[in-house]
Amino acid sequence: MRPIRVLIVDDHALFAEALAARLGHEPDLVPLPVAADGRRALALAATERPHVVVLDMTLGAESGLDVLDRLRDRHPGVRVVVLTAADDLDAMVQAVRRGAVGWLSKTAGADLVARVVRAAAGQGGWIPPEVLGEVLRRLTAAGAAGTGGGTRPLAGLTPRELEVLQCMVDGLDRAGIADRLGLSANTVRTHTQNLLAKLGAHRAVEAITIAMRAGMRPTARG
Incomplete structure (x- = not known):
């Protein structure tokens, strides 16, 4: 079983450390030092080579979508799972379009977080089933908008x-x-x-x- 290296990016230190500690009890997950902002996340991604990044959408004044763009730009092989308190379908669609492979609420249990991390590392993904249809509809509409179907x-x-x-x-x-x-x-x-x-x-x-x-x-x- 290949250990899955997990980088948690969240500016709520207590939450991030608690999640890292919980994931550390999983035999196949290896939490890395947590990052509180985009700069630290990029530095750790370069040195620690995570397989999966668990990313909050709000990092103080910083947008998680911007951090997602920079992570995917500099480390296109990394798999990003969004874990956030925000309940915003538009942000969810934008995150998926920018390369996120999963979206979880912070109310999700640690067992589900671990399962989604494993799925992401295995080239899978996860969107909440109750909104999956609407997310796919918006993704399809966004891809066709303004193109006449050509692109x-x-x-x-x-x-x-x-x-x-x-x-x-x-x-x-x-x-x-x-x-x-x-x-x-x-x-x-x-x-x-x-x-x-x-x-x-x-x-x-x-x-x-x-x-x-x-x-x-x-x-x-x-």
Whole structure:
């Protein structure tokens, strides 16, 4: 059984420490030092290499969605589960669109949190069953809005994956994409693998063909 390294990001220290202690009793979960803000979360993600990040949506004056974007940008392989007191369907949809694979209320029991962490580490996810249908409806509507249906094949891509795909359409190789977007070659490779999987493409040329059929065109750059 591979130990699952879990990073908890929450500015409520007592809650975060209590959750870490509880998850530490699970034989397959290894809680890392907790983070109270985005800066600390990114630093720990870089040094501790968590498999799953459990992220609050409100970190003082900081937006959890912004922290989610930065985590997914710098560590695209990490799996993010939102654990929050907020009950906001719009935020839930935004979190999923930005790469979160799970959403839990802070009223959830620790056993459920542990199960969702395991699911996330195993490439699964979890949305509360009572709102799953509405979340999927909104995700579908958001993907089709303003596109006339033309870009629907691209609707499941994250903003960063769309940027990488645009670079591919522009004819850039991995090094060129890394230079344009300010990313490492390894990060570009991970984004590329993720978008290929989402598009059902086996090679870059297939992904470019799908993108251009959906209306994406090379950008003119002087």
